[in-house]
Amino acid sequence: MPMPQEEKTFLMVKPDGVHRGLVGEIIRRVEQRNLKIIALAMVTPSREKFDGHYPKDPAWIKRLGEKTLATYQKYGYDAAQELGTEKPEEIGPLVRNWLLDFMMSGPVVKMIVQGVHAVDMVRKISGSTMPSVAEMGTIRGDFSVDSAASANRDRRAVHNLVHASETQEEASHEISFWFTPDEIHSYKRTDEQLTL
Numbered sequence: 001m002p003m004p005q006e007e008k009t010f011l012m013v014k015p016d017g018v019h020r021g022l023v024g025e026i027i028r029r030v031e032q033r034n035l036k037i038i039a040l041a042m043v044t045p046s047r048e049k050f051d052g053h054y055p056k057d058p059a060w061i062k063r064l065g066e067k068t069l070a071t072y073q074k075y076g077y078d079a080a081q082e083l084g085t086e087k088p089e090e091i092g093p094l095v096r097n098w099l100l101d102f103m104m105s106g107p108v109v110k111m112i113v114q115g116v117h118a119v120d121m122v123r124k125i126s127g128s129t130m131p132s133v134a135e136m137g138t139i140r141g142d143f144s145v146d147s148a149a150s151a152n153r154d155r156r157a158v159h160n161l162v163h164a165s166e167t168q169e170e171a172s173h174e175i176s177f178w179f180t181p182d183e184i185h186s187y188k189r190t191d192e193q194l195t196l
Helices: 015-019 023-032 047-053 058-075 079-083 088-103 118-126 139-143 148-154 168-178 190-195
Strands: 008-013 036-043 108-114 162-164
Touching (some): 008 023, 008 168, 015 088, 015 108, 023 036, 023 108, 047 088, 058 088, 058 148, 118 139, 118 162
Antiparallel strands (some): 008 108, 036 108
16 A cells, blocks of 8 residues: 555546646646646547546446436436437436547547645545535636536537546546656655655
């Protein structure tokens, strides 16, 4: 088990974050928290690459469908009329495809972030995946105004600026999926050097 300050996580600025010119702001917020970026690149991956990034596990896909159904119910929309079904296991694949379409809409910036409890810290900095409930002061709370209800009705993914690994296991998988070992760098920040 690595020391807390050596924990690594994966963060990606999605196409909407790149298109809106928020890459520098997102990096600034990460670095302000004494987290360091040890790998960074702008890329335009293939659909196949994104398909490999997002889980294909039936339970995960069904959860996408359940979240979408919950949004339809919350706002009083008829999922069966708009999507042709109310079954989460049938809605999930639709939502996953919307997500792939969105991720193909422009370049993304991928990075590895290292630091004390990096996974939890980057999730905290990012804010809730649903912009409407993301706290002010988070990336999504300050810069994203998209609505799950609007996204569902437009048959597209929610534009929420970033993807951040949820767990250390997910982070390990995503880091090895998106980066080769020679793209990852080791260095000491000035503040680290001063505290040694």
